[in-house]
Amino acid sequence: MEPSLRVLAVDDEPPALDELAYLLRNDPRVGHVHTAPDATEALRVLRDTEVDAVFLDLRMPGLDGMDLARLLQRFARSPAVVFVTAYDDRAADAFDLGVVDYVRKPVRPERIAESLRRVLAERGHGGERPAPDPAGADVTIPVELGGVVKLLPRSAVCWVEAQGDYARLHTADGSHLVRVSLTQLEERWTEAGFLRIHRSYLVRLDLVTELRLTGSGYVVTVEGHQLPVARRHTRALKDRLIRPAKQHWTA
Structure with a gap:
């Protein structure tokens, strides 16, 4: 082709x-x-x-x-x-x-x-999936703010919310809509500490301060905001959050 x-x-x-x-x-x-x-x-x-x-x-x-x-x-x-x-x-x-x-x-x-x-x-003849971004590199995303294009570092992103073919990047002081799917960001940002917890949410794990079971399932708290955790993502989230913490304190 x-x-x-x-x-x-x-x-x-x-x-x-x-x-x-x-x-x-x-x-x-x-x-x-x-x-x-x-x-x-x-x-x-x-x-x-x-x-x-x-x-x-x-x-x-x-x-x-x-x-x-x-x-x-x-x-x-x-x-x-x-x-x-x-x-x-x-x-x-x-x-x-x-x-x-x-x-x-x-x-x-x-x-x-x-x-x-x-x-x-x-580009591998245009047929390869994009490689993950380096975990140690603070990659930049161009966003528009007040009619001016700003360069937003990935380190400023707390969680990402899917909005159709777009993604909304939530930071500590606002949010920015960018034309990229949540699935694409999941593929590229996993090695940098982001994890898919729901079909609509990707979170930065080091900013998760609470994992709590509610009547409708688990939720996580990120920068004071509660986000739902889908049942199929619960085990992976616990593995990434709880087991490393236990190993640290029992070592």
Whole structure:
């Protein structure tokens, strides 16, 4: 089956952006191309849309391409990065960031085709499930607050609530709606200490202060909020919460 990549093209020069988007759309391996004229708009796109790769100009006003690439490394859903630039003086720095390719302008169709081949190779031909985020890395999620895109660290998230195809990230001082499913976050955040306790809830275990049996089943308390625990998730929750505590005190 032909892969269908979702790609974001970012360039502050409209003719260059149009040409790049045109070349990407003409490749049969690309299913959809989003565009952005700067890094700020790119963050807005990434807040609402999951993409497989970002084709990114290096020199832009405000946040430049290198700055944005560093931010992308910390995202909960980190896309592959391809730099598209008229300059070659920062190629070494770019590959230190783990970018997939570094393309010189003017861009040729065959060069874009090669970059897409590298993206597919890096993504396992688009057929693999996403790898869990590193447990020790505080990945970042772009969220919008008052019309401004903010970068929310995962460490600020207390629990996550499913809302259809979206997820609401609850923090100590508010909540943020992001376009990602609870199942995707469960797959990526389990190694970082989050556990699914219900079809609608994913909680950060180190913030659970109480597990209590009520007339309708178990509930947990997280940051003062009570959340239900589904029967099928109860054993896994007890294993993760109670057994380590017993081992600690009996050691």
